[in-house]
Amino acid sequence: MQKPVSPDTTYTDLPFDVFARACPSRETLEHVTGRWGSLTVGALREGPCRFNELRRRVDGVSEKMLSQTLHALERDGIVTRDAQPTNPPRVDYELTPLGREVADRLLSLIHFLEGSMPQVLSSRQSYDGSRGGL
Numbered sequence: 001m002q003k004p005v006s007p008d009t010t011y012t013d014l015p016f017d018v019f020a021r022a023c024p025s026r027e028t029l030e031h032v033t034g035r036w037g038s039l040t041v042g043a044l045r046e047g048p049c050r051f052n053e054l055r056r057r058v059d060g061v062s063e064k065m066l067s068q069t070l071h072a073l074e075r076d077g078i079v080t081r082d083a084q085p086t087n088p089p090r091v092d093y094e095l096t097p098l099g100r101e102v103a104d105r106l107l108s109l110i111h112f113l114e115g116s117m118p119q120v121l122s123s124r125q126s127y128d129g130s131r132g133g134l
Contacts, residue, residue, distance in 0.1 A: 028076045036061050036069040038106050041078065041095065045103035048082075048094040078102055 016025045031037045036058065043049065043057040055066050070093055073079040078099035084090040095103055113120075 028078075031069070031072045031076055032078065032102055032106065034069075036065050037073060038110070040066065040069050040073065041099060041103045042107055042110060044079065044093060044095045045100065045107060048092045050090065050092055054093060073099070 017023050018025045018029055032041060039058045039061070040054065043054055049057065051066070055061060055063065058066065070079060070081070074081050077096055080094050080096055082092045082094065
């Protein structure tokens, strides 16, 4: 169980355990591995994007969900937001060094899953067939 953090304790002094309910790493894991977080991080690995570019790249995400996702990832230090004082305002999102490392690991999993889809689809078909379909 995670102990309460005293004001003079630095987070680097804490033993992190994502399986512990109170561990702050669990929240970051959720931000990064949730549907919109993982797709956003993966899309940003290609380079900086403006909000609407990112929204088009992450097909199906609503403006509200993308905004919430970007705020959470920025708070976690995975994404940076660069607002340019132009008219109209220009805002670019980019991965931090930590974010690039996270993206590389996520994309490895994503590519593995994409390559495994024939096996996954076959398994789903067998499963559904044995249970009368879903």
